[in-house]
Amino acid sequence: MIYLDNAASTWPKPPGVSDAVKKAIDEFGANPGRGGHQLAVKAAQTIEETREKLARLFGVRDPNHLLFCQNTTHALNMAIKGILKPGDHVIITAWEHNAVARPVYWLEKEAKVEVTVVDGKDERADWTSLLEEQIRKKTRMLITIHGSNVTGEVLPIAELGEMAKKHGILYLVDAAQTAGLLSFHLDEMPIDLLAFPGHKSLFGPQGTGGLYVKPDVPLQPLLQGGTGNRSEEVEQPLERPYGYESGTPNTPGIAGLGAGIDFIMKTGLREIYRHEQELTRQLWEGLQAIEGVTVLTSAAPALPIVSFTMENADGIEVATILDQHYQIAVRAGFHCAALKHRSLKTEHGAVRVSPGYFNTKEQITAVIDAVREIAAAFKYE
Ligand SMILES: Cc1ncc(COP(=O)(O)O)c(C=O)c1O
Structure with missing residues (x-):
């Protein structure tokens, strides 16, 4: 079989990925962060090692601002629903995946968030001016895809981020098709939030992905519940990353993602x-x-x-x-x-x-x- 559907999920995975998954299951399949015993500690260490590798790859100084999610869709929902409130206005492009379009249209219907869709057609358009023209007083967020999953064209995210910053609005990037393929220095870039998959160009297993959030961006968690820490409290802690990673994480998948990133670092x-x-x-x-x-x-x-x-x-x-x-x-x-x-x-x-x-x-x-x-x-x- 010739596999040419890598934009959906990359396959095969590099050597080392399935071994890392197997090792996590066979050698330390305990629950990370939920116990002080050696196996739980080893599982938690594995997750933090992958977070540190991601931080190095993406140019992020503090790995705690990289939150693990199940996939890009989960990360985008977390960013969109964790920020937008009734009365807010959001601008998206006509290139967006349903992972952006559906949550914003859902918010339009259910939470009175106003949505504007901008279509510059192809990548030669002046996207910055087209999007800037739509900014209003109530605009809270700009969301754009980085690279189209239909045509492979790319939007100028650094320029768009500068424009958003100038107007004091938050900028969320969907990097599903570019994370692990193009180079990022997220701390230096005018991007407030960036959603990424683990299972595409980062070469991790399915069931992995994440959200980068700039330290000063106020984000409400999508889920509340077991964070493994502050168990005596009924309020959700808002510390990053744990307050945003409720429930038992995908330790084997995250271990495999770490091996995928190792391959990228080694190959370049x-x-x-x-x-x-x-x-x-x-x-x-x-x-x-x-x-x-x-x-x-x-x-x-x-x-x-x-x-x-x-x-x-x-x-x-x-x-x-x-x-x-x-x-x-x-x-x-x-x-x-x-x-x-x-x-x-x-x-x-x-x-x-x-x-x-x-x-x-x-x-x-x-x-x-x-x-x-x-x-x-x-x-x-
Ligand atoms: C541009 C874009 N955004 C979001 C997604 C959703 O990604 P995931 O399957 O990781 O949720 C995809 C998946 O193909 C995509 O191409």
Whole structure:
């Protein structure tokens, strides 16, 4: 099987990840932070080691401002619902994943939060001016994706953050497609909150992710309950990170995430990006040269994501043929990005091919050849 659905979850994982998960289960499967015995302490140490590795990778001085979550969706919900209050106004873009769009629309309906959606179409637009024009007195937050999970295009987050800061509004970034692939120095960047997955470019297992929160940002926890500390109190403590990590954490997953980050540190972000870019360029050039295929970006995108539509064919059908006949795994449909597909006018969705670090040039050639054959077959249907 050729796996080209890395934008959903990277696979395979680097060597060491599954060993770290197994070790956490087999050797210290106790409950971290909930007991003073040696096994609980070892489990807690493992979690803190991963937090420190993340802090080094992301340029964060105090690891306690990195909160572990189950995935990006959990982190985004925590940021959105932990800040916005009735009467607030929030600005998002039309590139947002449903992990942002749905919670803000839910707040619009349930909590009288006003929502403005800005659509600059592609990455050449002047996003900063377009978003700035929508700021009002009541605007509390700007939320933008960093890189599109449909087209692989990137937004200028440093510039957007400066603009938000100038207006005194909070800036939340969805880094689902960029964390572990692009370089961040979060403490120095004008970003107040950043949600990230552990299971994509950070190479951790599913069930991992997190939220970075600047020290001075007032955040209400999404969940209340067992934090393992201050057990004598019925009030939720607001100390970071524990006040925001209620319930038993995913120790094996976080141990695996630590091994994924070790791999990135050893290999180098630059080398990972270079290889993925090479594959992306090959893929974009190959697909856009096929008759009957329309690639959704006019140039090879910055992120390893190339999506296309095919004349006379439904995306799901194309993906099913790739899966069943060619043993190639891609993702078709709307990619949990309803607003983006509306903007692209891809009423039937698209087929997304997303290479990862462990894919080869030969595999990219194989998918291009397969798509060419399928397009030729549909032409004569
Ligand atoms: C841009 C973007 N945001 C959010 C998510 C949700 O991520 P998770 O599956 O980690 O919740 C994804 C997942 O594909 C994504 O691409």
